[in-house]
Amino acid sequence: MNNFQEWMEKMGFNRKQVSEAGALIGFRKDLASLVSRGARELSETERLALAAVRAGLPAWTPETDAAIADVGAVQRIIERAVARQEPSSSASASEESKAA
Structure with a gap:
């Protein structure tokens, strides 16, 4: 399981909700899919966005x-x-x- 998939799981998303999870941090559908499959690593900026969403920050x-x-x-x-x-x-x- 990659970091994006783990974050999705902790946020309560299932594997069919990749687009919805990605949209929370501004990912287009195709980018969310790439990251979820592990074909592209998350940037530091994207990791910060994951943290902010996880913490409930506006x-x-x-x-x-x-x-x-x-x-x-x-x-x-x-x-x-x-x-x-x-x-x-x-x-x-x-x-x-x-x-x-």
């Missing part, structure tokens, strides 16, 4: 810029919070939940 416009930036800020906060957690404390919590 298309960028001056009006959506602040909301998109806020999503990035929240992501950084979450990453810092996760990085601060010590593995031993999460292991203890896991053991406590098993005992309950």
